[in-house]
Amino acid sequence: MSRLKRAGQVDSLAGFRTEKTEPTISSGLLKAARKSGQLDLSGRGLTEVNASVPQDVYRLNIDTPEEAHQNVSFGVSDRWWEQTDLTKLLLSSNHLTQLSDDIRLLPALTTLDLHDNQLSSLPSALGELQELQQLRLSHNQLTSLPVEVCTLKNLCSITLQQNQLESLPDELGHLENLTQLDLSNNHLKGLPSSVGRLIRLQKLNLCHNNLSCLPATLAQLTNVKLLDCSNNQLTDIPASLSDMLALEQLYLRHNKLCLLPKLLAPALKELYVGNNSIEQLETEQETEQLACLTAISLLELRDNKIKILPEQITSLSTLTRLDLTNNDITTLPASLSLLPNLKLLLLEGNPLRGIRRDLLTKGTNELLKYLRGRIKEDPERADEGQTAMTLPSQARVNVHNINTLKSLIYSEKQAANIPDELFDAAADQSVTTVNFSKNQLTSIPPRLVEHLPSLSDINLGFNKLTCSPDICKFLQLMHIDLRNNQLRDLPSEMKNLTKLCSIILNYNRFKSFPEVLYQIVSLETVLLGNNQVDKVDPHRLMKLVHLSTLDLSNNDLLNIPPELGRCASLRCLSLEGNPFRTPRAAIVAKGTDAVLEYLRSRIPT
Incomplete structure (x- = not known):
């Protein structure tokens, strides 16, 4: 009777049930990390770093031989005294809401990837990772950046896009070795003036914020090649940015600019000012600015309110692409056809008169050929007959186009x-x-x-x-x-x-x-x-x-x-x-x- 009673208490479905367990890290993965110095825990469903990441991860390089032997099985080829310090830790695409202070136990880290999580704050212990060179924090819920991060002197790249940052600490300027800084898609209304101290910066992305002005100290960033300020609330660009002598690409799309920025930018190759409220290019200031674009290859002026294209645009001898889509231009200067390198001219959405629509659909070459036909022949101009010397532009491979x-x-x-x-x-x-x-x-x-x-x-x-x-x-x-x-x-x-x-x-x-x-x-x-x-x-x-x-x-x-x-x-x-x-x-x-x-x-x- 007692046997039957005990049998009646057995769970007959026990064999079909699976216990819910937190994600675990295999000992094999930890052993490999000790050898390589790299540990990839991306996309493993980790929910809270204290609970889901075993202490073995943080203590990977500080265990005593006895502890290491208990936690990870070592063979002849896995001797603890030959382990490598962990330098790369990837925790991206999880569900982490916080980062443990124990991160300080990995002082040799050079790369820490936390992007695509649910972090709303960062521990001050990050400041102890003095060897850190790359810090990836994009696609989280950060509202602020701890001052301790600004003490990381070796940091070269920090990505903070797609967070909820409203301001940045003044100490940001201490990161003097930064070469890349991505702050796009946040809620920034301003930048600290100390940003001008990031003298090694080469790429700065500020797009999709709420910036109404740029600090004059940006002019000190003389190594920046790409500056993206698209989708902000900018009404003016400080002339001091002319001192950014290395600037090659400048994005100012979707702002509130009424004038073309006046920048003496000797290296600027691409200027994007589409989707603003620019109405005139023929004023003295605007034509002076056009003359300053001595290296420009791509000029985007689409979706503005430009009515007249000035003759001075023909001074842009390096221009290869001109986008004037969706403006109010009614006539084109015939001299536009004299631009020697122009390969693409976009004019859709303009109320052009005197140019048949079918001509516009035939492409840039046909349009430029038509405009050249409207230029009166210059009697003093020498005939352009063939010579014994082949010009670079006539060669089978145009090295100038490729290199420049x-x-x-x-x-x-x-x-x-x-x-x-x-x-x-x-x-x-x-x-x-x-x-x-x-x-x-x-x-x-x-x-x-x-x-x-x-x-x-x-x-x-x-x-x-x-x-x-x-x-x-x-x-x-x-x-x-x-x-x-x-x-x-x-x-x-x-x-x-x-x-x-x-x-x-x-x-x-x-x-x-x-x-x-x-x-x-x-x-x-x-x-x-x-x-x-x-x-x-x-x-x-x-x-x-x-x-x-x-x-x-x-x-x-x-x-x-x-x-x-x-x-x-x-x-x-x-x-x-x-x-x-x-x-x-x-x-x-x-x-x-x-x-x-x-x-x-x-x-x-």
Whole structure:
């Protein structure tokens, strides 16, 4: 009876139940860390570092031989006296809400990666990691940076993007060995003046904050090559920034600037001032500033209110890309065609007069050729006949374009392949721009992947491409021109191109709006004219919050959905040449605002 009673108390489901246990760190992983000095605990579901990371991690290098023998089984090849100090600890992509003070027990750390967690504060013990060189804290919930972090004299890189920082300690300037500082996507309203003491800084990212002004001490950062202040509340840029003699890339998009910044920037190659409120370029101050851009290669002025393009712009002899999309320009100076290196001129969304729209869709070369035709011949100008000497710009490989402009240009050759000698000449260069237009290419040249880390602008227009899967590899891509090819669809992997701003797909064979474009939220310009597109989804288009230019002209749209009027970011919508009945041609002719207003009025209430 007692036996039966005891049997009745047995849990018959015990064998099917699994106990909930905290994530553990295997002894093998710890043994490997003792040998290599590196421990990767990323993405292991750790919730709270005190509870989920065993003390063995923090005590990895301070255990006595007896303790080490108890905690980790050592064989002949794992002798404790041959262990290596832990120098790299990766704890990213977990659910950590705090960091233990025991982190001080790892004084040899040079890299500490805590990005993508839920940290709202940091322990002062971090200040004891005096060997630390890289500190990754992005994608957390930090509201402040402890002063102790500013004592880390060897720190070279600190990433703090995607937190909730509202201010920074004045002691930030003590980090004099910093070369990279990323403070983007926070709530900063100002910067401490001590930031000027970060004299070794080369990259400074301040985008997506609430900055209304920049400290004058930024001028002391004479080694900074890239400064990103996009998406702030800046109304003016201090002229003292002219002392940033190494500055090559300056991003000022989405601010409140009314004037072009006046900067004597001898090394500046790329200036982005799109999405501001700049109205004039022809004032004395503005033309002086244009004259100062002696090394400029890319000038972005899109989405402003510019009405007149001054003749002085022809002084920018190094300019290769000029973006004037979505302004109020009515006429172009014919002298624009004299810019010797201009390869891409973007003018969509301007009320240009005297220039046929079909000419604009044919590309930069045709437009410049037209403008050159409007220049009166200079009788004193010598004929440009061929000479016995070949100029650098006429050579098969233009070394000047590669070395100085970081451009690979091989266009209008009607070639089926791009010669290897072009890629060989650019082997050690960080190429940013490629122009292989007007050839007979059926696929993307395979050697183009040699420039994956740097390439941001690709022109493959006027070729014979039928698909473009390799384009998905270029994660830094911002602009791509695929017009006049034989494309029917785009690969779904293009959604990984999170920096893509503009894509030109005119004159292809698309029968529907490419699905993947709905997923690229960074898009600002989509040109899809002269295809066979028969419908567009306005609800998914509304999610493209940066989309300002959409060209659907000369397609097969039978119906324009009224909800398209809710796409508030659109400033230029081209619908002409489609077989729809409403809105009527008279409304379409009035421009984008009239069309959007009409569509909104048709939305059922």
